Amino acid sequence: MNTISWSDFEKVEIRVGKIVEARVFEEARVPAYILHIDFGPEIGMRKSSAQITKLYSAEDLPGKLVVGVVNFPKKQIGPLMSECLVTGFHDENGDVALCVPDKKVPLGAKLC
Template sequence: MDTIGFDDFLKVELRVGRIIEASVFEQARKPAYVLRVDFGEELGTRKSSAQITALYTPEELVGRLVVAVINFPPKQIGPLMSECLVTGFHDENGDVALCVPDRPVPLGTRLL
């Protein structure tokens, strides 16, 4: 495993957001959702594609807090311009479980 300095870690903007909309990404090559995530007044809302269909339905995603990288450049994914990367972990089956705070925190809070 490569090591990084703390200054390198600080370059990654990991922020808390709330999913305000989730829908099936019909044009995705692999099953995915289009998420709209609210990062608070300062950062606003951003869209993301997330391959989390095995463990979540769109209905249960709305209202959830998530951790996302917000300082990657936008990435074109089919017809969607993804504006953030929602984070998660692969479980024993290879399905993605969301990385989430275990207590409520203000939207836009940075992970440190």
């Protein structure tokens, strides 16, 4: 494992957002959803592709708080311009479980 400095960590903007819309990403090569996430008034709405279809249905995602990296450069994923990275962990089957706060926190709150 590589180590990083505290100043390296401080550069990563890891924020809480709320999924407001989720739909199947029809053009994706690997099953995925397109998520529209509200990161609060400072950051606003961001779109992302998330390969979380094994553990979540699109209908269950709106309203869910998620943790995302909001200061990566935009990335073209097929026809979608992804604007943030939604974080998660692989389970024992390799499926992705979202990283979520276990208490209600303000949208846009930064990981500390």
